Amino acid sequence: MTAPSTLRGVFAPTLTPLKEDLSPDVDRWIAHCTRLLDDGCHGLVPFGTTSEANSFGMEERMDMLEMLVDAGVFPDRLMPGTGLCALPETVRLTSHAVELGCAGVLLLPPFYYKGVGDEGLFRSIAEVIERVGDERLHIYLYHIPPIAQVGYSIGLIERLVSAYPDTVVGIKDSSGDWNNLHNILTNFPGFATFTGSERFLLQTLRLGGAGTITAMANVVPRTLRRLYDNWESENAQALQADVDRFREALAGYSPIPALKSIVAFRQSDPGWRTVRPPLVEFDDAQTQDVLEKCGLCGEREIED
Amino acid sequence: MTAPSTLRGVFAPTLTPLKEDLSPDVDRWIAHCTRLLDDGCHGLVPFGTTSEANSFGMEERMDMLEMLVDAGVFPDRLMPGTGLCALPETVRLTSHAVELGCAGVLLLPPFYYKGVGDEGLFRSIAEVIERVGDERLHIYLYHIPPIAQVGYSIGLIERLVSAYPDTVVGIKDSSGDWNNLHNILTNFPGFATFTGSERFLLQTLRLGGAGTITAMANVVPRTLRRLYDNWESENAQALQADVDRFREALAGYSPIPALKSIVAFRQSDPGWRTVRPPLVEFDDAQTQDVLEKCGLCGEREIED
Numbered sequence: 001m002t003a004p005s006t007l008r009g010v011f012a013p014t015l016t017p018l019k020e021d022l023s024p025d026v027d028r029w030i031a032h033c034t035r036l037l038d039d040g041c042h043g044l045v046p047f048g049t050t051s052e053a054n055s056f057g058m059e060e061r062m063d064m065l066e067m068l069v070d071a072g073v074f075p076d077r078l079m080p081g082t083g084l085c086a087l088p089e090t091v092r093l094t095s096h097a098v099e100l101g102c103a104g105v106l107l108l109p110p111f112y113y114k115g116v117g118d119e120g121l122f123r124s125i126a127e128v129i130e131r132v133g134d135e136r137l138h139i140y141l142y143h144i145p146p147i148a149q150v151g152y153s154i155g156l157i158e159r160l161v162s163a164y165p166d167t168v169v170g171i172k173d174s175s176g177d178w179n180n181l182h183n184i185l186t187n188f189p190g191f192a193t194f195t196g197s198e199r200f201l202l203q204t205l206r207l208g209g210a211g212t213i214t215a216m217a218n219v220v221p222r223t224l225r226r227l228y229d230n231w232e233s234e235n236a237q238a239l240q241a242d243v244d245r246f247r248e249a250l251a252g253y254s255p256i257p258a259l260k261s262i263v264a265f266r267q268s269d270p271g272w273r274t275v276r277p278p279l280v281e282f283d284d285a286q287t288q289d290v291l292e293k294c295g296l297c298g299e300r301e302i303e304d
Numbered sequence: 305m306t307a308p309s310t311l312r313g314v315f316a317p318t319l320t321p322l323k324e325d326l327s328p329d330v331d332r333w334i335a336h337c338t339r340l341l342d343d344g345c346h347g348l349v350p351f352g353t354t355s356e357a358n359s360f361g362m363e364e365r366m367d368m369l370e371m372l373v374d375a376g377v378f379p380d381r382l383m384p385g386t387g388l389c390a391l392p393e394t395v396r397l398t399s400h401a402v403e404l405g406c407a408g409v410l411l412l413p414p415f416y417y418k419g420v421g422d423e424g425l426f427r428s429i430a431e432v433i434e435r436v437g438d439e440r441l442h443i444y445l446y447h448i449p450p451i452a453q454v455g456y457s458i459g460l461i462e463r464l465v466s467a468y469p470d471t472v473v474g475i476k477d478s479s480g481d482w483n484n485l486h487n488i489l490t491n492f493p494g495f496a497t498f499t500g501s502e503r504f505l506l507q508t509l510r511l512g513g514a515g516t517i518t519a520m521a522n523v524v525p526r527t528l529r530r531l532y533d534n535w536e537s538e539n540a541q542a543l544q545a546d547v548d549r550f551r552e553a554l555a556g557y558s559p560i561p562a563l564k565s566i567v568a569f570r571q572s573d574p575g576w577r578t579v580r581p582p583l584v585e586f587d588d589a590q591t592q593d594v595l596e597k598c599g600l601c602g603e604r605e606i607e608d
Contacts, residue, residue: 022391022431054416057392058362085389087326087580088361110582111416112358114451120582127326127581147418149453150582276391277431278414278424278454 006138006169006192007079007103008210009042010224012217013050015260018274024056024064028272030071032218032263037077039304040225041217044073045106047081049147049174050215050256055276058089062096075101079140079213083108087124091131104138106172106213111148118156125160129167137167144174144196151175154183161188172196172213178203185209198224199247202240205231215255219262220246220304249294253286254279261287265296309442310473310496311383311407312514313346314528316521317354319564322578328360328368332576334375336522336567341381343608344529345521348377349410351385353451353478354519354560359580362393366400379405383444383517387412391428395435408442410476410517415452422460429464433471441471448478448500455479458487465492476500476517482507489513502528503551506544509535519559523566524550524608553598557590558583565591569600 014036017028033044046068047053047061056064061080069075082093082105090110097105107128109121129137141160145151152160152171160168173181174196181200184193185207192210195201201212201224217224223246227239250258257275261282264272273281282290318340321332337348350372351357351365360368365384373379386397386409394414401409414420414428433441445464449455456464456475464472477485478500485504488497489511496514499505505516509532521528527550531543554562561579565586568576577585586594 049416054389055391055414057390057396060390060392085358086361086364087359088364092361110359112353112451113582114453116582117584120584123581123584147416149418277427278417278420280421280424280427 006210007043007140008192010040010211010217010221010228011043011045011079011194011213012036012041012221013045013048013081013213013215015218015256015263016051016056017260017263017272018276020271020274022274022276024060025271026064026067028269029064030068030073033068033073034071036217036221037073039221041221042211043077043079043103045079045081045213048106048142048213048215049081049144050218050259051081052256052276052279053081054084055279058093061093065097065100065102069100076103078102079104079106081106081108081142083110083142085110085112087127087131090128094128094137095132095134098132098134098137101136104140104170106140106142108142108144108148109150109152111150114149116150118153118159121150121152121156122159122163125168126163129164135166138169139164139167140170140172140192140194141168142172142174143180144172146174146176154187157184157188157191161191170194170210182207197247198243199240201227201243202231202236215259216243216246218259222304246294250290253290253293257282257286258290261290262294262296265291310514311347311444312496314344314515314521314525314532315347315349315383315498315517316340316345316525317349317352317385317517317519319522319560319567320355320360321564321567321576322580324575324578326578326580328364329575330368330371332573333368334372334377337372337377338375340521340525341377343525345525346515347381347383347407349383349385349517352410352446352517352519353448354522354563355385356560356580356583357385358388359583362397365397369401369404369406373404380407382406383408383410385410385412385446387414387446389414389416391431391435394432398432398441399436399438402436402438402441405440408444408474410444410446412446412448412452413454413456415454418453420454422457422463425454425456425460426463426467429472430467433468439470442473443468443471444474444476444496444498445472446476446478447484448476450478450480458491461488461492461495465495474498474514486511501551502547503544505531505547506535506540519563520547520550522563523570526608550598554594557594557597561586561590562594565594566598566600569595
């Protein structure tokens with residue numbers, strides 16, 4: 001029942017490679033983005049949590065997005081993160097993405113104040129929508145309480161969808177809580193619901209969800225795409241198990257440095273390991289350890 | 305043992321009055337700031353948590369600070385909040401404050417990623433200091449784990465002070481945990497330690513601390529100043545009890561809307577109640593309730 005204009009599929013919250021001075025390495029970033037699309041991702045989420053989005057400034061984010069589109073990545077495959085704590089800055093980033101033609105934006109709620117109620121969060125999102133004032137705006141709510149602490153309750157989603165049915169069109173649920181995801185999928189059948197954890201991808205698709213936006217898409221896009229394309233096949237459970245193997249291998253590692261280490265290994269480019277503080281990159285020993293766990297150094301490599 | 309250049313006293317994290325369109329009402333804000341200094345505050349913290357700092361954009365914050373200084377408030381009485389999640393933006397706000405001549409800055413750690421270690425936080429603060437690259441910079445660490453979730457451990461403070469003894473000169477401890485505050489006061493005797501809760505003010509001063517930066521200074525600056533000036537007198541405990549009465553009256557209320565309601569009442573200016581989302585202003589009934597609790601409507605008014 002998803003409206004034809006909403007996004008579906010496997011989306012990667014793209015890792016952001018850095019130069020030694022911690023500035024974004026745009027060339028390597030665009031190459032990574034292009035590779036992910038070539039390898040099966042339906043679209044990209046520049047500036048998700050995995051992208052270290054909140055460690056970058058407004059200007060950095062807007063400049064990079066423009067360069068990505070200038071490089072030939074179609075904005076109808078882009079859902080950049082645009083939610084910040086400050087209302088005028090969320091409005092500015094969101095308007096910028098809409099003007100570039102991005103198919104959607106992934107919207108964190110304002111996340112500084114804790115314990116705020118649904119009324120205040122509703123007003124925040126409503127202000128963003130009214131101030132952007134553009135019917136091309138399509139918002140995907142970004143629910144990630146383990147990190148943002150502040151999130152979108154079922155009641156708040158309901159209120160936003162009722163008030164702005166053509167604008168608030170989907171959600172990424174990164175709660176890690178199947179019950180919450182299940183509630184969203186069953187309460188909002190017309191909504192484009194993405195699971196933030198690929199381990200729920202098959203279940204999500206079976207309940208009419210839109211797909212997944214997962215950090216793992218940075219390293220196993222083909223594996224995810226195979227499951228997405230074949231979720232109705234007899235093979236689906238085995239394909240889900242292929243997906244799960246990678247997450248299990250990474251369990252316990254800080255995901256952003258771990259994923260950057262894997263890309264660095266595959267690209268033979270140690271500079272890819274660099275992260276911006278407050279994150280800390282993996283050293284050689286940690287890198288070796290994570291590569292072994294993922295089977296990337298031995299004979300039984302996890303293939304993608 | 306506090307170095308002569310560090311700040312001491314009663315500081316107010318200034319409330320930010322808004323216009324109906326949610327933009328900062330700079331005239332009313334400057335009037336409030338001036339009144340607080342006239343009423344005994346040693347200095348001001350524009351853009352603390354109580355100021356709704358993180359709900360305002362970079363440009364709003366820099367413009368306001370310039371207007372405050374232009375209005376005649378001496379920057380040697382100012383310690384603006386400048387810590388954001390994104391490194392380049394923290395650097396920009398911090399440099400701006402230094403260039404305006406502000407005596408210090410109150411620095412939140414980057415607060416989006418949770419569970420980050422001291423190494424990454426040390427690198428964040430070190431990057432800010434190196435990039436600002438100005439010996440006039442004086443940083444007061446802003447430790448407020450109940451809201452920011454990310455904070456400064458004793459070990460991290462030690463490392464920062466060792467590496468940057470002339471720059472990292474103080475802290476505001478808003479943990480609400482006396483043991484933590486006590487540890488800071490006893491471990492770092494030369495440090496300018498402010499309690500974020502005025503209920504620890506007397507104890508803080510007795511252990512050589514610098515004073516308090518408390519939301520309550522927006523409404524009872526004289527009461528706080530009396531305690532600060534007379535902490536060695538026989539009367540000190542009674543003066544601390546005067547301070548405590550106000551917090552007890554406000555217990556259970558969302559502090560920012562509550563404090564704005566009190567200022568609105570005193571200034572006969574209902575527009576002062578307005579807050580920016582995700583906060584929600586108090587309605588008439590809530591306002592009446594908080595005024596009664598504070599004794600502001602009855603015969604036994606809590607005086608300041």
